[in-house]
Amino acid sequence: EAQVTQNPRYLITVTGKKLTVTCSQNMNHEYMSWYRQDPGLGLRQIYYSMNVEVTDKGDVPEGYKVSRKEKRNFPLILESPSPNQTSLYFCASSFATGWEQYFGPGTRLTVT
Amino acid sequence: AQSVTQLGSHVSVSEGALVLLRCNYSSSVPPYLFWYVQYPNQGLQLLLKYTSAATLVKGINGFEAEFKKSETSFHLTKPSAHMSDAAEYFCAVSRSGSARQLTFGSGTQLTVLP
Numbered sequence: 001e002a003q004v005t006q007n008p009r010y011l012i013t014v015t016g017k018k019l020t021v022t023c024s025q026n027m028n029h030e031y032m033s034w035y036r037q038d039p040g041l042g043l044r045q046i047y048y049s050m051n052v053e054v055t056d057k058g059d060v061p062e063g064y065k066v067s068r069k070e071k072r073n074f075p076l077i078l079e080s081p082s083p084n085q086t087s088l089y090f091c092a093s094s095f096a097t098g099w100e101q102y103f104g105p106g107t108r109l110t111v112t
Numbered sequence: 113a114q115s116v117t118q119l120g121s122h123v124s125v126s127e128g129a130l131v132l133l134r135c136n137y138s139s140s141v142p143p144y145l146f147w148y149v150q151y152p153n154q155g156l157q158l159l160l161k162y163t164s165a166a167t168l169v170k171g172i173n174g175f176e177a178e179f180k181k182s183e184t185s186f187h188l189t190k191p192s193a194h195m196s197d198a199a200e201y202f203c204a205v206s207r208s209g210s211a212r213q214l215t216f217g218s219g220t221q222l223t224v225l226p
Contacts, residue, residue: 004155031212035216040121040218040219041218042116042202042216042217042218042219043156043216044216045213045214048211048212048213050211050212056211058213090155090156092155092156094212096212099144099146099161099163099206099212099214100146100158100161101156101158101214103148103155103156103157104155105153105154105155106153106154106155
């Protein structure tokens with residue numbers, strides 16, 4: 001089944017404790033992206049990647065890191081999480097020539 | 113810079129009634145436009161997309177949207193609401209450039225009343 005998977009789905013952590021949210025897709029998509037969803041703000045892009053080893057900042061990259069060492073994986077790293085990073089996070093992917101993005105199920109992160 | 117405005121953060125309709133969710137955009141060039149739906153505890157799913165072909169676009173689950181350049185609108189409609197349509201709906205517009213970036217609206221929560 002074609003899909004985007006994220007792990008974990010739920011995470012509660014404390015301020016300053018480094019964490020990684022994994023994202024994997026099995027559709028051979030070149031493009032991958034991370035968004036955060038906050039009430040009343042819709043989805044805002046954190047980082048995106050056009051292909052392996054090619055990443056760029058989105059609209060709200062502060063406090064986040066990403067890497068793209070393999071085509072299928074695009075982990076999101078929070079090296080020192082803060083409470084304002086409490087949010088619902090989505091990974092998405094698409095072909096480089098297309099606009100339809102496929103979304104993962106989301107990761108709900110709480111930073112206390 | 114492109115922006116998207118969804119009028120009405122919450123919309124309630126009765127089962128069987130018309131669904132109308134409004135989306136207006138601003139863009140310096142003709143954009144691509146999208147409607148996504150998010151069911152509870154799930155990711156976003158593409159409902160339909162406008163990519164400069166026909167201005168009336170049909171999507172899944174009986175939804176359709178009409179691109180009106182003169183009004184910079186892309187409203188989503190469905191003739192008869194079903195209980196299973198209850199979800200949050202997001203309008204999105206493509207950004208210029210080659211980075212495949214989308215700008216999303218703030219979302220409209222649709223409630224369907226029995």
